[in-house]
Amino acid sequence: MATRLEATFGDNGDREHAVEASDALARALMAAVRGERGALPPARTKYAEMLVHIARVTRQIDLLTEWRELALVQADKLDADANRANLGVAADMSPSKLYRILEKHGRPKNRSPLTRSGIVENAITSEGGEWDPARVIETLESFGFETDEKGARALLRELHRENVLERKPGVGGRAIYRIPGSVREWLYVLDPKLDTVEGGPSTSARVAQLAGQDTGPEQWWLGRKLKDMRAGDRLWMYFAAPEGRIAAMARVSSEPYAAPAGAPKPYLVDATLDVKATAALVKNPVMLAAMANQHPQGCVGLGDADLALVLKHAGL
Structure with missing residues (x-):
């Protein structure tokens, strides 16, 4: 039945x-x-x-x-x-x-000892690349963890404090991070009306001339201590006059340090002009009109769009 x-x-x-x-x-x-x-x-x-x-x-x-x-x-x-x-x-x-x-x-x-921070840290070390809140959320979701943008930002800041990540310069207020040790790109502004290089005018022609000399400049002034700047970074020299242009590049060999008392600016950094890249940029500079950063000032991180331009013009 x-x-x-x-x-x-x-x-x-x-x-x-x-x-x-x-x-x-x-x-x-x-x-x-x-x-x-x-x-x-x-x-x-x-x-x-x-x-x-x-x-x-x-x-x-x-x-x-x-x-x-x-x-x-x-x-x-x-x-x-x-x-x-x-x-x-x-x-x-x-x-x-x-x-x-x-x-x-x-x-x-091994989920028991694996925290949200641990999951993201493991992904960072194995995958690399750039990390923002959206990527953190996607990574955690793939492991069944949930968070929102606020939580993802807090996690990125935590990993930044622990030196697992560094803040990427040149992206404004956006929270973008990457693995420390990557080459950092800096837009270094020189105003021939205000700045001097080796006791002479800071024009692109003079800097290009110095690039081929053994006595070329080895120290560059900084208005503030850039804690993210370190050896291996690159300075892309922007000349504000007579016409705005990026026309030289130098390779950093130290972290910023205090300048002597009475110096024009409070900090210095050691950097050597790259002869080949500078020569290429003198012949084919990146003009202000083509740059994403339309108001260069001081020494700031170089954004991705401008980096793509300078690398192409420098033949790198």
């Missing part, structure tokens, strides 16, 4: 039913839903019929096992900091089996 099983769902009052061809299986299902034991297989059943019962209950177990597996994964996502031992207890499952299920669904085995 067949048994009709009905259920009413409390969240919306919907009623659904299913028909179980075997009364014995129907009783077993009802007992299982109630958390009870005692429903026995039918004693008076032919061998072939018993095989059908076994196959049907096996299918039901497989479907519930699949549901439990997905529920374990979902629970692991819901509380990223929860002890996974609780999942094992709820599923009556050994840690090794639990980890195999979670890893199959992209949940790392």
